Amino acid sequence: MRRKAIIIWLIAATLVAVVAWQARQAHLALQNPAIISGYSALAVMIALVLFNVRKKLSMIPLVSARVWLIIHVAFGVALLPMVWLHTGSLWPEGLYEQVLIGLFYLVSGSGIFGYWLSLTVPRRLRHLGGEIIYERIPHELHEVREQVKQLIFEAVEASGHETLTLEYKQSLAWFFARPRFFFSHLSGSRRPSAWQEQKAQSLKPFLGEAEMRSFEKIERLMDYKNKVDGHYAAQSFLKYWLYFHLPVSLSLIIFVLWHVLLVHLYAL
Amino acid sequence: MSDFPPQDRFAHNKSNYERPTKGYVCGRAAFWGKPCASGPDANGGCGGVADCQPFKEGDRWECRRTASQGGKCAAGPNPDGSCCNQRPPCAPVPSVRRQRGRLALVGAVLAICVLGMTLFFDSRSESGTVKTNTLFSNPGELSDVHHAFSAGEGCQTCHLIEEDSVVPSGFVAVIPRQDIQAGCVNCHEFGGPAASPHNDADLAGNTNCTNCHTEHQGRFANLTQTTNQQCAFCHEQKFDNFADHVAFDDRFPSLRAGQIVFDHNKHVKFHFQDKKYADAAPAGCTDCHQSEAAGRRVDVKNFEQMCASCHLPNIVESAKGEMAFLDLPKLKLKRAAELAAFNACGAEPGETFKSNGKSRSNPFINWLLGAEPKKKVKFAEAYCGLLQDLRKDGIGAIFSRMSERGVAATPAMFSGISRELVSQVTEQWITNERYRPPKQKLPKGVSELGWYVDRKGDLKYKPVSHADPVAMAWIDFAKRLDSAGAGKLASKLTLSILSDDKGLGACGKCHNQSTMPAAPDSETSVALASSAWHSMADAPHHRFVFNHDAHLSLVGARNTNFADSSTGCAVCHKINDESNYAKVVRKKDQAAYQSNFQALTTDTCAQCHNEESIQADCRMCHQYHEEPRFSNRVLDTMGARK
Structure with a gap:
């Protein structure tokens, strides 16, 4: 895969060089280099959009999604110099062109951010351990919750005390109800485990032997819940950045198509 | 509890098959509960109000609860075939994919709305003049030099908009590019065709102003910036720096003689x-x-400052140049036809006529009459006609005849000539009286200057001083005559005027006649002839x-x-x-x-203009356009503003 990635990046770099050279030749020939750089950028943009189409056509064997991702990233990065070549500046004149380049920067920026996430988040997930399918997280939490409730019932039955029941009502129910400490997990903070330790430390002096045995099991479930929460936070972030990238990309494509239309109306 | 979470919890018989592409997720899962096995339907409705959909086999209903949900229930289906484990419906929520799709749709709709809004910005005024649209159709600010003059008519100053244009008024900048050049040449003029390379009609190809000059790049954009490589695109000799510049001409920079001969x-x-x-x-x-x-x-500097101190005495005192204007031709008429022709003069000669004139041939008179004395009948007839007209109209007769001959006279050519002198020469020939020069003789060393009658009775002109206007006008006339190519008589006259000995050719010792342009007509000849005498x-x-x-x-x-x-x-x-x-x-x-x-040579320039010190772009020494200037329209507008 590394070899494939190098080849794809080289192709992207070569494309930029070829477009730059062609545009330069057009400029020297007193022609309009923006036509070459503009249409090349449009072609690359369409190729980038095809990545999304490819994801929707997963049943067709159109190269692996991983290769498509590398293509998407490499050509997305190559698009930046091509667009600068086209505009001739980082911030062009004209309101429409400024809106267009603004959208382009937002798409590029969010794309680069997403790529960074795709590199760093899996590392975090690996660090957390385990494999949890995002869509199954509610089910997992439900199962953990049921297990905790079961343990508390058993402890009450065995000890005759309701200390754990009260604690569950006061704080554990909140903790197990849904994923917690989203941003703490995202930033890799120790806050969730600290919260857990603090609860354990404050509760343990009041527990009898039978309750303690149940609570130790509950603690292991809390550890597991923290892991699930970590997965949830990381995987959510991997999915939610697209909430920005995709709509802005679509807006950009519409603005680009209108721009192409305007350019051709000029030439009528 | 020790094996939680169980490793096989996702086994096919213990969990549902997840389908992330589905548009909705179970409402229970949305509230972090256990999702049902059925999940939402395609329209987002709850599909899990019962654990299963019992199946009727024969006359019995069988439970169809999946293994992942615990398998067949003990109670079994109700008698009516419904599931016994009923629960209230949930409210499914859109999946992440559907939410992203909806947001993308919102983004697209917003983009289309913004673009659509621009269609409603009508920038046409009541008079139909299209103003500059400052919204989305404006591709960028004009440069400072063009910024002000487009304020009145807006886009239409440069862009031509058809009356029946189908382009919405919100996009008034969307106008045929090829019309841009027509707008440019409204104000900019050149010494040749605007659409020819270098404004040179002899160079093949078509150019457009927008090839090099691109507007809407902001107020501080440089519209005239071009690179060496752009020049090299057309020019066969290509080089990146001055060191590789093609060799100058062998005689550069003095490719041809100047108008003043100065060694x-x-x-x-x-x-x-x-x-x-x-x-x-x-x-x-x-x-x-x-x-x-x-x-x-x-x-x-001028003659007086540079040359006069050494050359003026020589020019005035030893000037030999003089020009015969009107003379007394020697004619001997014998035959009846010759005499009849001569009778037109009004004289009554005898059977044989012999004039008292001494001159043989005057190139000016010959050219004016279109005949030489050896063709006696024709010449006598014409000459007599000229004399009659001179008697009647004076020097005006010469003006009219010169115009008829195709090379008009200028007033400067006869500046200072007196009617008496012309009349004197005319009368003596008609009456065939011998010319009697004045008895008063000029002091020794002093010669006749300006218009005078010599001892033969011929009317002549001798330059009075340097830059004599009459002499300059006659030389200019000679050059016009030469360029008109008016025949043998004209050639003889040209040679006569420019002759060193018998004409005004002495001027050519310093004033290079071959480089002096001839003035085109009488009105402008004085000014042009005058400028042609200056150096360089x-x-x-x-x-x-x-x-x-x-x-x-x-x-x-x-x-x-x-x-x-x-x-x-x-x-x-x-x-x-x-x-x-x-x-x-x-x-x-x-x-x-x-x-x-x-x-x-290029080495001379390359002493300084080289890669180490002063770089030299093509345009440092070469300008692209031929005589670029503003049109009268611009100058008039500027004058009106002042």
Whole structure:
């Protein structure tokens, strides 16, 4: 895969060089280099959009999604110099062109951010351990919750005390109800485990032997819940950045198509 | 509990198969509960109000709860076939994918709305004039130089918009590009066709202003920026820096003789060293050349400042040039036809007529009459007609006849001529009386000047001084005659006027006749003829740009002398001792012309203009356009504003 990635990046770099050279030749020939750089950028943009189409056509064997991702990233990065070549500046004149380049920067920026996430988040997930399918997280939490409730019932039955029941009502129910400490997990903070330790430390002096045995099991479930929460936070972030990238990309494509239309109306 | 979470919890019989592409997720899962096995339906409705959908086999209903949900229930289906484990429906929520899709749709709709809004911004005024649309159709601010003049008519100043244009008014900038050039030439004019390369009609190809000049790049954009490589696209000789510049012409920069014949070599090496002229001789180049007004050329001072001190006495005192105008031709008429023709003059000669005139042939009269004296009948008839008209109209008869001959006279040609002189010569010929010169003789050493009648009775002109306007007008006439190519008689007249001995050709000793343009007509001839006599009035390198002023201070040209050739003008302009300048110039053969300076080579310029020190782009020395200027429309507008 590394070899494939190098080849794809080289192709992207070569494309930029070829477009730059062609545009330069057009400029020297007193022609309009923006036509070459503009249409090349449009072609690359369409190729980038095809990545999304490819994801929707997963049943067709159109190269692996991983290769498509590398293509998407490499050509997305190559698009930046091509667009600068086209505009001739980082911030062009004209309101429409400024809106267009603004959208382009937002798409590029969010794309680069997403790529960074795709590199760093899996590392975090690996660090957390385990494999949890995002869509199954509610089910997992439900199962953990049921297990905790079961343990508390058993402890009450065995000890005759309701200390754990009260604690569950006061704080554990909140903790197990849904994923917690989203941003703490995202930033890799120790806050969730600290919260857990603090609860354990404050509760343990009041527990009898039978309750303690149940609570130790509950603690292991809390550890597991923290892991699930970590997965949830990381995987959510991997999915939610697209909430920005995709709509802005679509807006950009519409603005680009209108721009192409305007350019051709000029030439009528 | 020790094996939680169980490793096989996702086994096919213990969990549902997840489908992330589905549009909705179970409402229970949305509240972090256990999702049902069925999940939402395609429309987002709850599909899990029962654990299963019992199946009727024969006359019995069978439970179909999946293994992952615990398998067949003990109670089994109700008698009506419904599941016994009923629960209230949930409210499914859109999946992440569907939410992203909806947001993308919102983004697209917003983009279309924003674009659509621009269609409603009508920038046409009531009069139909299209103003500048400052919204989305404006591709960028105009440069400072064009910013102001488009304020009145807006886009239409440059862009031509058809009345029935289908383009919505919100996009008024969307106008045919090929019309841009028509807008440009409204204000910009050149010394040749605007659409030809270098405005040179002889160069093939078409150019457009927008090839090089791109507007809407902001107020501070440089519209005239071009690169060496752009020049090299058309030019066969391609190079990146001045060191590789093609060799200059062998005679550069003096490709052809100037209008003043001045042998620098002879003057600097001999005359200025002569003790006789020590007081008048200049010490250095800038004594004659006006360094304080240096531009592309360093023009010389005028005759009075430079040449008169040595040359004026010679010009006035020893001037031989004179020009015969109206003379008394020698005619002997014998035959009846010849005599009948002559009778037109009103005289009554005898059987044989012999005029008292002494002149044989006057090229001017011959050209004017279109006949020579040897063709006696024709000449006599015409000559008599001319004399009659001269008697009646005076010098006006000459003007009208010259116009008829195709080369009109100018008033300057007959400036100072008196009616009496013309009448005197006319009458004596008609009456065939011998001319009697005045008894008063001129003092010794003093000769006739201006219009006078010589001892033969011929009316002549002799220049009064340097830059004599009558002589200049006649030389200009000779050149017009020459360029008109009016036949053998005209050629003879031209040679006669420009003759060193019998005409005004002595002027040509210093004024190079072969480079002087002829004035086109009588109205402008005086001014043009006058300008043609100045030094370096012609500009052979029309698209070559050079500023002497910027270089003079570098070489220390001011206050230098001829003796020191290491500084000043001599750094670049070195006298060529071997040049045969004067001899070649007199031959009037431009092809053989030799400057009396050594030719400049690219090495001369490359002393400073090289990659290490001063870079030289093509446009530092060459301008693309031929005589770029504003049109009268612009000048009128500016005048009206003032």
